[in-house]
Amino acid sequence: MECPYCFNPASKVTNKRRSPEGIRRRRECLKCGKRFTTSERIVRDDLFIIKKDGRREKFERQKLENGINRAFEKRPISKEEITNMINEIEELLRKRGKKEITSSAVGEIVMKKIKKMDNVAYIRFASVYRDFQDASDFTKEVKELK
Numbered sequence: 001m002e003c004p005y006c007f008n009p010a011s012k013v014t015n016k017r018r019s020p021e022g023i024r025r026r027r028e029c030l031k032c033g034k035r036f037t038t039s040e041r042i043v044r045d046d047l048f049i050i051k052k053d054g055r056r057e058k059f060e061r062q063k064l065e066n067g068i069n070r071a072f073e074k075r076p077i078s079k080e081e082i083t084n085m086i087n088e089i090e091e092l093l094r095k096r097g098k099k100e101i102t103s104s105a106v107g108e109i110v111m112k113k114i115k116k117m118d119n120v121a122y123i124r125f126a127s128v129y130r131d132f133q134d135a136s137d138f139t140k141e142v143k144e145l146k
């Protein structure tokens with residue numbers, strides 16, 4: 001498992017925890033000594049996203065990751081923190097036990113998570129997802145953050 005800090009391929013496992021979504025391992029890089037968490041996910045394909053126009057689409061983690069990574073571009077948040085957040089979001093979506101969720105409900109969950117981490121990323125994500133009606137909506141949202 002490659003270290004997210006120095007990209008050294010060797011690490012040792014310091015802790016292992018089983019969760020309903022898979023196995024989480026706490027690792028320590030053998031080169032730089034930094035710690036990070038990895039998780040093995042159980043891949044399931046039983047979740048569908050209902051788009052605004054009514055189309056039904058299989059949930060793809062990659063799409064969620066792309067949107068979130070774009071929002072965090074050049075922000076001082078580590079790759080590990082972002083990955084952990086995406087894992088939490090995916091767990092939340094799957095834990096609902098329902099096979100379908102609307103894309104706007106997913107957007108709300110993601111925005112709540114991002115808001116806790118970084119205001120700039122939040123505004124970027126929200127401006128794409130909520131397609132603000134006009135500039136005053138956007139200004140209001142920014143003011144609420146202060």
Ligand SMILES: [Zn+2]
Pocket residue numbers: 003004005006007008029030031032033034
């Ligand atoms: Zn390292």
